[in-house]
Amino acid sequence: MKIEDILKQVNDIFIDTLDNDQVIITEATTANDVEEWDSLTHIQLVVAIEKHFKIRFTSKEIQSWNNVGEMLTCIQEKGV
């Protein structure tokens, strides 16, 4: 899948999980840019993304992302 397509789907997951339909994410977005995205919701986002794409991240991968772009690349590398 292209990164842009993954981004679109991930954006929908953000909207659902964070319960806020105003959320727009880009590759450069970080947790600081999204009000509801904190340590508690982060883990819920990860779980939702794993379920949606039927993939599994390692703990190291989850903790290495510095922005949405790095997370998308990681999803793509899983063969999505």
Add this chain to the structure above:
Amino acid sequence: MLFNSFEFVYFFVAFFILYWFVTNKDLKLQNLLLLVAGYIFYAWSDWRFLSYLIGISALNYFLGIYIEKTLNPKHKQWLLYVGLVQGIGGLAFFKYFNFFITSFKDAFHLIGINLNTLTLNIALPLGISFFTFRTISYVLDVHNEKIKATKNWVVFFTYVSFFPSILSGPIDRAKNLIPQLENKRELDYHKGIDGFFLIIWGLFKKLVIADNCGVITNVVFKNYLELPSSTLILNSFLYTIQLYADFSGYSDMAIGISRLMGFSISKNFDFPFFAQNIAEFWRKWHISLTNWLTDYVFTPLSIAFRDYGSWGLTAAIIFNFTIIGIWHGANWTYVLFGFLHGCYFIPLILTGNLNKKKKLAKDELLPSFREFFNMLGTFTLFMISLIIFRSESISNAIEYLNRIFSPSILSIPKFRGEENTTAIISLFFIAIFFIVEWKYRFNDFVFNGISKRGLSIQIVNILFIVLALYFFSGSMKSYIYFNF
């Protein structure tokens, strides 16, 4: 050396002149001055552990460099373990050794075996919880490639011993503090004036509010068996305010002093008593500690437990908060305090309210009834937990709570003799303190931006604080968080 002592004023004035007017042309020299000042400041309070501070700085400095250099992941891991064992081991030995031994002994006693074990008379190095957390996060961040190891030993040693925050935090990360140490600082007029106001506001919170409340709470927590319920409730309220004013007052002074030196260090409080639920409260209370634990304890745990849904999250939260409790020291009261806060999250998790952030309405003079009710509820939960936190033992805490739920709840709170006057003075200044905090609730700090306002406003505020400090300061006491 306490910030509110004349020694510190002389020390800081001399330091300030050398820092900005003698060494300012040469960054290396200025950092060296900062390092030496840090060691003088630390040794002044307790010279015995200066060698420990220098020793762990040296160890972690080299660990950082070698963790980065080593290409073999296994070796990297082992070097990280050395840092973790030193950090956690140091804390375990100095803070918890006797606690482990006596708890172990008590457990065996329960099953009928009496052990004759030794307990050691161990002195606690001041600030150990604060500077150890700095070194632990440093080696972890270098290992996880979040930061680069610094090759400049003066910078690293100064990072560990940065004097405004070494004794009581905020716990700054390397990512924030080290770049500021590596680059030239400027003395900014507005930053300086705001910093100065933050210092005197911190002094006001400590001397006028915390120390006056302390006069009462010290007596009442000793004699709670003889006092009516209403007095005990008022006393718990005063202790809650005292703890906040004492600790956040110190943080304000540390941040203000750092600003006068051209640094921006982490925020530690964000008007926590205006939080509308316990999750929000912990985003506003002792922020540098909770952020630290979130990154290094809660996040890895919640990732590991993520397959267990709400229960996994609950377990991670309870574990994390129990660690926060134990961080305060070796007593079951702290363990229970942390555990209780973890449990406070359960209703939020189960009702799915964890994600919903309730923001206070902007531009309103007063909170709405609902907002006020939420704040009061959160405050009360915190206040109850502090009864456990402050009591000598869990059984004392239970007795205290039992006495609260008695018919004397309807009586008028009364203290003994002079404490009644102190209580009235305290309540008066607490009211002013709440008004000021409410006014600045959307700012980073109280008095933010006052440097840009008229001189007359600045003078009126200074005058009020100085007069309050002069006439109403309580008897001088050390800071509560120096013990942690």
